[in-house]
Amino acid sequence: MAEFAPYAVSSENSRGRRLQEAPPTGRTEFQRDRDRIIHSTAFRRLEYKTQVFVNHEGDLFRTRLTHSLEVAQIARSVARTLKLNEDLTEAIALAHDLGHTPFGHAGQDALHECMKPCGGFEHNLQSLRVVDVLEQRYAAFDGLNLTFETREGILKHCSLKNARALGDIGERFVKRQRPSLEAQIANLADEIAYNNHDVDDGLRSGLLNMSQLESVRIFARHRHAVVRQYPQIDARRLVHETIRRMISTLVLDLTRHTSEGIGARAPLTLNDVRAAPALLGFSAPIANDHQELKRFLRTHLYEHYEVVRMMDKARRIMRELFEAFTGDLRLLPVQYRELASADPMRTVADYIAGMTDRYAMREHRRLFAV
Numbered sequence: 001m002a003e004f005a006p007y008a009v010s011s012e013n014s015r016g017r018r019l020q021e022a023p024p025t026g027r028t029e030f031q032r033d034r035d036r037i038i039h040s041t042a043f044r045r046l047e048y049k050t051q052v053f054v055n056h057e058g059d060l061f062r063t064r065l066t067h068s069l070e071v072a073q074i075a076r077s078v079a080r081t082l083k084l085n086e087d088l089t090e091a092i093a094l095a096h097d098l099g100h101t102p103f104g105h106a107g108q109d110a111l112h113e114c115m116k117p118c119g120g121f122e123h124n125l126q127s128l129r130v131v132d133v134l135e136q137r138y139a140a141f142d143g144l145n146l147t148f149e150t151r152e153g154i155l156k157h158c159s160l161k162n163a164r165a166l167g168d169i170g171e172r173f174v175k176r177q178r179p180s181l182e183a184q185i186a187n188l189a190d191e192i193a194y195n196n197h198d199v200d201d202g203l204r205s206g207l208l209n210m211s212q213l214e215s216v217r218i219f220a221r222h223r224h225a226v227v228r229q230y231p232q233i234d235a236r237r238l239v240h241e242t243i244r245r246m247i248s249t250l251v252l253d254l255t256r257h258t259s260e261g262i263g264a265r266a267p268l269t270l271n272d273v274r275a276a277p278a279l280l281g282f283s284a285p286i287a288n289d290h291q292e293l294k295r296f297l298r299t300h301l302y303e304h305y306e307v308v309r310m311m312d313k314a315r316r317i318m319r320e321l322f323e324a325f326t327g328d329l330r331l332l333p334v335q336y337r338e339l340a341s342a343d344p345m346r347t348v349a350d351y352i353a354g355m356t357d358r359y360a361m362r363e364h365r366r367l368f369a370v
């Protein structure tokens with residue numbers, strides 16, 4: 001087995017599973033977590049859930065499934081270089097979006113509005129709920145019974161109020177501590193993956209163009225370098241080569257800058273990592289570049305009128321589904337109707353949150369089309 005840094009998470013220093021199980025044979029605790037995540041229903045649904053482009057808009061856009069795989073790939077490279085637990089970071093990366101509603105952030109915002117009178121809806125909490133409660137496939141327990149460290153990594157953000165209600169898993173928010181470096185890596189790998197693939201998908205969709213991207217320094221720098229080196233390169237390859245180099249730059253900078261920070265701080269244990277300020281991060285110039293890229297995407301892609309129209313439609317679909325089901329629980333499929341007798345609003349939220357984009361649109365048509 002690879003040599004871990006002393007502050008890495010390991011099967012030995014893990015806080016274990018909620019329900020104790022015999023240690024796995026032939027794989028680590030975190031490989032077992034990863035395997036359970038991959039075999040879950042929620043994981044398969046990621047194939048038909050999206051963040052920016054709705055699933056039916058084209059076959060080449062990222063889905064949450066391909067996004068999660070890209071996050072896992074980036075996270076694993078970083079973890080390996082930093083001698084951290086690659087299996088844990090992979091498990092967190094693969095699970096990080098399991099609780100997402102259909103239609104990305106617009107869907108989650110709409111569901112949160114609907115659920116405000118009874119605790120709201122938050123996708124990180126929902127991801128935890130998926131792996132703790134909603135997956136029903138094991139004889140001995142509900143959920144996937146994952147390790148503390150994977151669950152903690154999944155819960156990326158959390159309000160103080162929710163954190164207090166969650167017990168041990170919310171502790172770090174109350175104590176203002178950091179999660180493991182493996183969780184911090186999955187979190188930043190998520191940002192690196194979506195910022196870069198949104199440029200790619202934005203260009204492919206025609207909502208963004210190359211001349212707009214000239215204002216993004218990290219993009220322009222790499223694009224010019226590619227053209228200098230390959231003056232005859234065609235447009236598609238130029239985009240790919242530029243994005244590939246941007247990802248490499250971000251990953252290299254992240255590992256280098258983090259190694260230096262760790263060197264200066266010299267954490268000896270996992271607890272030192274938790275108590276230290278965030279040890280994972282980019283150097284100042286690259287952090288600026290990355291922020292600039294994010295700002296560009298917000299203005300030019302996420303607020304593009306075509307995206308805004310789609311998101312508006314998505315919010316309407318979510319609201320109307322919620323109102324229809326909570327208005328008459330008999331509209332719910334049988335298995336949900338039974339659960340709804342205990343907690344109708346939360347059951348409806350779970351049902352809607354679990355839907356894929358196309359399933360939500362189909363349900364909406366079934367309920368409302370005349």
Ligand code: MG
Pocket residue numbers: 067096097190194
């Ligand atoms: Mg993500």
